[in-house]
Amino acid sequence: MMLTGTVLEAPQALIYPQNQKQQVVTMASEEEEIVMTPTKKGKATHIRMERKTRINDPSSPQVAHVAGGEHKGIVINKQQANSDDEVYGKPQLQLGFMCFLVDQKTGQHYVESRKLKFWYQENTDYYHQVTTAYDFFKELVRPENFPRDYIGFIKKCMKQMQGEKFCMAKKVDLEIEKLDEGEAPLSPGEEGFDGFGLMREDTRPTEEIVREKILTVLESAYPNVLAVEDLVRITASEEIMVTEQLKGLYDKELVKEMENGGIVRQVLDTKTEVKMVKQMPTIASGQQPSIAIITAMYCEKLAIDAMMENKTTYMKYKTEGESNVYTIGYIGEHKVVSTKLPAIGHFRAAQISSGNSTTRLLGSFQNIEHVFVVGAAGGVPHVTDYSKHVRLGDVIISRCNDKGYIYYYCEKIVQDREGQVHYNLKNWSPRDLVLQKIAENIDESRQANPDYAPWEKYIQEGQDLLMAQESNFARPPTASDRLYINVGEGQVIEVQHPEPPEGIVARHDVPKLHFGVFGSGARVVRNDSTKLDFATKYGISAFDTEFDQVLDSICGNVKESFMFVRGVADYRDGSKGKEWAPYASLAAAAVVKTIIKSLKNRHLDDI
Numbered sequence: 001m002m003l004t005g006t007v008l009e010a011p012q013a014l015i016y017p018q019n020q021k022q023q024v025v026t027m028a029s030e031e032e033e034i035v036m037t038p039t040k041k042g043k044a045t046h047i048r049m050e051r052k053t054r055i056n057d058p059s060s061p062q063v064a065h066v067a068g069g070e071h072k073g074i075v076i077n078k079q080q081a082n083s084d085d086e087v088y089g090k091p092q093l094q095l096g097f098m099c100f101l102v103d104q105k106t107g108q109h110y111v112e113s114r115k116l117k118f119w120y121q122e123n124t125d126y127y128h129q130v131t132t133a134y135d136f137f138k139e140l141v142r143p144e145n146f147p148r149d150y151i152g153f154i155k156k157c158m159k160q161m162q163g164e165k166f167c168m169a170k171k172v173d174l175e176i177e178k179l180d181e182g183e184a185p186l187s188p189g190e191e192g193f194d195g196f197g198l199m200r201e202d203t204r205p206t207e208e209i210v211r212e213k214i215l216t217v218l219e220s221a222y223p224n225v226l227a228v229e230d231l232v233r234i235t236a237s238e239e240i241m242v243t244e245q246l247k248g249l250y251d252k253e254l255v256k257e258m259e260n261g262g263i264v265r266q267v268l269d270t271k272t273e274v275k276m277v278k279q280m281p282t283i284a285s286g287q288q289p290s291i292a293i294i295t296a297m298y299c300e301k302l303a304i305d306a307m308m309e310n311k312t313t314y315m316k317y318k319t320e321g322e323s324n325v326y327t328i329g330y331i332g333e334h335k336v337v338s339t340k341l342p343a344i345g346h347f348r349a350a351q352i353s354s355g356n357s358t359t360r361l362l363g364s365f366q367n368i369e370h371v372f373v374v375g376a377a378g379g380v381p382h383v384t385d386y387s388k389h390v391r392l393g394d395v396i397i398s399r400c401n402d403k404g405y406i407y408y409y410c411e412k413i414v415q416d417r418e419g420q421v422h423y424n425l426k427n428w429s430p431r432d433l434v435l436q437k438i439a440e441n442i443d444e445s446r447q448a449n450p451d452y453a454p455w456e457k458y459i460q461e462g463q464d465l466l467m468a469q470e471s472n473f474a475r476p477p478t479a480s481d482r483l484y485i486n487v488g489e490g491q492v493i494e495v496q497h498p499e500p501p502e503g504i505v506a507r508h509d510v511p512k513l514h515f516g517v518f519g520s521g522a523r524v525v526r527n528d529s530t531k532l533d534f535a536t537k538y539g540i541s542a543f544d545t546e547f548d549q550v551l552d553s554i555c556g557n558v559k560e561s562f563m564f565v566r567g568v569a570d571y572r573d574g575s576k577g578k579e580w581a582p583y584a585s586l587a588a589a590a591v592v593k594t595i596i597k598s599l600k601n602r603h604l605d606d607i
Helices: 126-140 150-162 206-221 228-235 239-251 298-305 348-364 434-448 454-465 528-538 548-556 581-597 602-606
Strands: 032-041 044-053 063-066 074-077 093-102 109-120 169-178 255-257 263-265 273-277 291-295 309-316 324-331 334-340 370-379 395-398 407-415 421-428 483-488 491-495 513-520 540-544 561-570
Touching (some): 032 150, 044 150, 074 150, 206 228, 206 239, 298 324, 298 581, 324 581, 334 348, 370 581, 421 528, 434 513, 434 561, 454 581, 513 528, 561 581
Parallel strands (some): 395 513, 407 513, 513 540
Antiparallel strands (some): 032 044, 063 074, 093 109, 093 491, 370 540
């Protein structure tokens, strides 16, 4: 695209509303002006916007236009043949995103890559570089005043640079490139993106859809038993359809019929002995497990059990009320017990149930010294900071912040008379930091030797063991890791993952380890702007479904050593990333195995 004095017939973005409002800005300095120079480099158009000392010679042969009136302080240069990036060097920060467009004349759909590159004033620290870049981007794509053409988009960039809020930015380069059909990704709607109002039409046969719903419901409820009428009600399907699909599931041994006609999900694991019991057998004190591992989703339980040796599963079955499932086995020299909480989620009854299940676990196995909460969560992306950015399949390990907390739960959001938002919080911190110290030692070993990654071997072993499962524990294609930002009013844009710094070779086929604080709360997670504000205020690395009752039970039972290890399955709270959840859970389980195998067994030392 060449910027000329002619108003372009620009295509409109499908993903934005078209109304505009005038933006009011305050000049960072009356002695400064924003100078825009368009250049061309290969297939890409560059719009370079620089903060310069005001000139008094508008007749310069390089100047095409000097704005006045409400746009005073903006100077447009003539197009240059080439970019002069060598003068400025590599940008300090870069943020890329995709626009899904339609040509108004032809109706043809195409994709445009846009990149914002930032250079800053001297002595601008890294924190302010990152926050300035992200705020600049968020302001630029606000739906209520998103520009409807290229000229408006470029003008808004320049007007934002005039604002005092972005005075740290010395230069911003906007790179625009139309992607060829072969290299352009599918739009969210075409690919079936779900989560911001772009819903996929499910074209599968009704029978297949109902069958999947039945399995999902039974896996969520597991180890609890459900009646056929429960499945009919929850799946909103005809009883004859549910009954017919259950027959096929019986034949594949994916479900099992219990007494009184109840149905439970059946685990296909030839290496695990399964015992149905009314009461847990008595285990001698010296044979009791010392580590408890809590999971909430069915695939999470399968993943952690795949890390164990010499294991036995006990189904403590009840025809009415809550059942319990415990798998006892070994990881390294430690005896461990894993369990699955039935139907954890945003409903308070489910949360209370999860707390009760945790209390029963810790009451049944009273020698527990360490507790892990393992599975899938939603990562908090950092689109301008590669070092902090999380991707799907990465693993986040809880680490205490400067206040000693590893988990924040938002009970309530309130707004004061000045319109300021406040969060009513609960928070938790382990008193015994032995697990955290081991995780930090693992991180140090990895940094000293980039090839150190025992969890990669455990992931492969787990995938081999779980191949027969209905869930697919293989790592999904990297191309499916797409990051969308809600810019309001149900509108989204796709943001590119940040590029690694020069000299760093990025691998996207293995999980990357991160350390941080976890957050949760339905009131926070359901709104993207609130979630971002909450994450920023409390330094949240990942969001979970609510584990407040579980944590209350852990602390109430005086278990002082506990840790969250969660694989990133989506960018919300982990509950929407169905494609990535099995792999993310397996990656988290493999990291937990690495930590446990690094933990000394003091009981063996006493022998």
